[in-house]
Amino acid sequence: MGPNYRVLVHRAQKLAQQYLVSVMQEYTQSGGVHPFGVSLVICGLNRGNSSAVGKNYVNRKTFLKKNNKDLELEDAICTVILTLKESFEG
Incomplete structure (x- = not known):
């Protein structure tokens, strides 16, 4: 049942993404918790x-x-x- 599963998988992916965005939004705008963050490091050798x-x-x-x-x-x-590895803490 290819067409059926594709619709269900697409819907499940969409719901998972909406949930992820919702969790991040909640942590960004709620008091008492810190927002999620990332660090970016760019190294180059030439x-x-x-x-x-x-x-x-x-x-x-x-x-x-x-x-x-x-x-x-x-x-x-x-x-x-x-x-x-050398410069990260923890």
Whole structure:
């Protein structure tokens, strides 16, 4: 019953999304609770130059400069992940 399940799955996805938005909205506008938040960190490595922006960017830039070499893409990704691990609290 392909057409039937598609309608039900679509409706369930829509309800799940509405619920998620409702929960986030409630936490954003209610007193006594803090809103949900995220942090964004951007790190870049390019021909011997490295940089980072975001929270604790100074520590991240220092770590990147220490570990910056001529890296292949996979090594650069690992270095950026290590940079994030190094500078996160908790």
